[in-house]
Amino acid sequence: MSEPAPVHILIVGAGAVGCFYASKLHGIHSGRDVRVSLVCRSNYKQIAENGVQLETHSFGNYHFTPYRVFSSIKQAGDYTEGGAFKWDYVVVTTKALPDITNDALDIAPLVTRGVHGSCIVLIQNGVGIEEVHRAEFGQNPIVSAVTVISAEQIRHGVIRQNRWTRITMGTYTNGQAKPNSLLSDSTLLDQLSSVTDKHIHQLVSWFTATGIRDAEFASELSLQQTRWHKLCINASMNPSSVLSGGTPNARMALDPELRTHLHACMNEIFTTAPKILGIEFDAKKHASPDRILKSTERNTGGKPSMLLDWQAARPMELEVILGNPIRIARRNGLDMPRLQTLYALLKMAQTRKAEDANPPAKL
Amino acid sequence: MSEPAPVHILIVGAGAVGCFYASKLHGIHSGRDVRVSLVCRSNYKQIAENGVQLETHSFGNYHFTPYRVFSSIKQAGDYTEGGAFKWDYVVVTTKALPDITNDALDIAPLVTRGVHGSCIVLIQNGVGIEEVHRAEFGQNPIVSAVTVISAEQIRHGVIRQNRWTRITMGTYTNGQAKPNSLLSDSTLLDQLSSVTDKHIHQLVSWFTATGIRDAEFASELSLQQTRWHKLCINASMNPSSVLSGGTPNARMALDPELRTHLHACMNEIFTTAPKILGIEFDAKKHASPDRILKSTERNTGGKPSMLLDWQAARPMELEVILGNPIRIARRNGLDMPRLQTLYALLKMAQTRKAEDANPPAKL
Known part of the structure; x- marks a missing residue:
């Protein structure tokens, strides 16, 4: 044989x-x-x-x-x-x-x-x-x-x-x-x-x-659902950390106004993803916004990867974490207002940072 | 006499x-x-x-x-x-x-x-x-x-x-x-x-x-309405300019995602203020979000005062332009989600900037 x-x-x-x-x-x-x-x-x-x-x-x-x-x-x-x-x-x-x-x-x-x-x-x-x-x-x-x-x-x-x-x-x-x-x-x-x-x-x-x-x-749909659920953290914490001046995750979760904002970002995903995928989140498998925030409070060392990229002037995964979700939602006639705000602000901030690093040549 | x-x-x-x-x-x-x-x-x-x-x-x-x-x-x-x-x-x-x-x-x-x-x-x-x-x-x-x-x-x-x-x-x-x-x-x-x-x-x-x-x-109510209407510009453009890396107003108005965001911020004020004050905006007297954005496109030199304050490390009028409106809306059972997001992010960014300028003494 x-x-x-x-x-x-x-x-x-x-x-x-x-x-x-x-x-x-x-x-x-x-x-x-x-x-x-x-x-x-x-x-x-x-x-x-x-x-x-x-x-x-x-x-x-x-x-x-x-x-x-x-x-x-x-x-x-x-x-x-x-x-x-x-x-x-x-x-x-x-x-x-x-x-x-x-x-x-x-x-x-x-x-x-x-x-x-x-x-x-x-x-x-x-x-x-x-x-x-x-x-x-x-x-x-x-x-x-x-x-x-x-x-x-x-x-x-x-x-x-x-x-x-x-x-x-x-x-x-x-x-x-x-x-x-x-x-x-x-x-x-x-x-x-x-x-x-x-x-x-x-x-x-x-x-x-x-x-x-x-x-x-x-299964195919279940995996996509897992991707959307992971966005609850990545699409809320990561851009907010950069835009708020490089704030670690636990500090954001403990600040009352930022917590309200993060919770609402996660809720946008919790209400939008089921409409796109046609399946509901499962409370046993998918942590709720409250549970995610509760566990983030203890993650005192946590700096999101997007913040590390930003601080090192490396490109951030902005399009797959914010741009694509927003555009997929739009194709389905749905809005995620707070995520759109984060996307618009951070995309321009990234553009301007690149311009500052490489100013256009004067003719 | x-x-x-x-x-x-x-x-x-x-x-x-x-x-x-x-x-x-x-x-x-x-x-x-x-x-x-x-x-x-x-x-x-x-x-x-x-x-x-x-x-x-x-x-x-x-x-x-x-x-x-x-x-x-x-x-x-x-x-x-x-x-x-x-x-x-x-x-x-x-x-x-x-x-x-x-x-x-x-x-x-x-x-x-x-x-x-x-x-x-x-x-x-x-x-x-x-x-x-x-x-x-x-x-x-x-x-x-x-x-x-x-x-x-x-x-x-x-x-x-x-x-x-x-x-x-x-x-x-x-x-x-x-x-x-x-x-x-x-x-x-x-x-x-x-x-x-x-x-x-x-x-x-x-x-x-x-x-x-x-x-x-x-009149008293009309003056308050004028204050809320002026927020359409100040509460949308000013914080967004700072958070997007110091972007002038006209450039924000011409960027598709930022324009969507700014328009929606103004709409939050247009729908919330009448519920708080009990009087409607008057299309003849109060420029609509579309008209404000249209006129901002031409204001190519415009840097919002909040951006000038931020760049000079002076305190910004964050509380009267974002904090108070959000709290007044809350007292009335109303939310302005995008403005709350801007407030949470910029307030923390201001705190962190101050901390970076005056790091706490090590004991």
Whole structure:
């Protein structure tokens, strides 16, 4: 009996989240040889030479040597092992910045097209991130994933995981799991759903085998609901923290006027998302605005990632966290007034900050 | 026949607005000798030595020597002319900062109490500015005034008036012109209304005699309505300009998302104020949100005063422009969600800016 072929997984975006999940997936699980490679940017030299050092709360300290390390997508796209070669999974863990880059065009050199081609796994924040991929890769399986993890790259090639490991994965066909303009062929839709579901079950079994017990499968709509629910924190706390002068989360939750504002932002999502998705939030599974604020009070060290990006003058995930939700709501005839206010203010603040850093040349 | 006694007017806050109206009021009008004195702060030395130089769009260039110049309220309060002395009008033209100072307690040394005592004239922005004065001076006439003027102090003692002269004055009894808890004695209410109305007609006649043709009388409710209407600009444009990174008004009006936001802020005032005051806005007198935005598009040089204060690290009129309106609405069971968001964000941003400037001492 011949060995099953090795599985090739490529992680695009070797930051804290990408390296952590990569380090766990890489290895022999349930008899399959899972080989994880990385596309690195600023940390290429360190990781190519020394691999990745992990300091984790959940699994102790260990070292991870990727199967291959690439310095660019092009280099990874050109890779072969002497014959036909396919990246079975292309996992995207970069920040989602649709106002700056089209992720789907970026990863195109990596993707073998077709239902049985590469499976694209998107581990990114926000909503609406999958649409460009579906538009570019009409027939490929797409997995939409939401993580709950606290991890940081403390220096190039050294990753610290502080808390949590949860990764929830759902099939993405067209965001609705029923024919719509993004995927109108119902035969293909059924086939894609089934193939992608299988991929997710495969990934869940590998993660589980490595000790990540909260890797889980979700239905397409349920995964989208999880994305919207995560916005309750990201779309309220993150922009408010930047706009209020860099305020940490706990302090905002304890300030009476900001608490009123944050609660109302979350309520906009709680009332809007069910109208868009057609399913209600589940009080057992989805923390209410009150519960989120209560738990935020204790998160005294918490600085939202958007604030860190703002302070470092890096681009913020404004479009997937505020712009897309507002536009998706508008397409459904719905308004989220406070989130629209945050979006309008912060988008202009970002524009003006960039102008101040690079003033237009005087002619 | 004896000459009528001179009228003594004291302007507290000798900035651009105070000096401009002071310079016009001072003189003989309709046979009355109107003597205007100033309380100065940083510009005391220049004005005490050289008076005020005016460069005006409406009346050309001229010089104004105040009747007396004081360096403090205490000094003005101690002033006599050898016998009984009363400031007939105490005109307050300082910024309204109820979170920092109680204007009523500040001016108490200047005020002769009683219905026939000093008339207090408040030329300040925002809503709810009169309440502390009514609480402190239960029986004094209070005039609430709204100006439309573009003027600036280009250096100490030199005032430039760029455009407009309009000043609208209304009697303030208790903000409702009917008995309420602020002024529950209906006999006193009638008497105060009548005395204050007379004061306003007197002021209007003097202003008119000096060539200011748009000094005008308004009823108590109508004046409050004018204050709320002015908030459409001040409560939307000013905080949004600061929070979006210092954006001038015209650019905000031309940015699609900010325009949506500004329009909705103004709509909150258009729907809330009539419920509070019990009178509708008048399309002929009160520009609609669309008209305000249209005219803002052309105001390419316009930087809101709140932005200038923010950039100079001076306190902003946050409470009278956002805090009071929101609290007055709440007392009436009403919400203004976008204004509340602006208030919560900007109040914390102001707090944090002050903390950054004066970090707490480490023990």
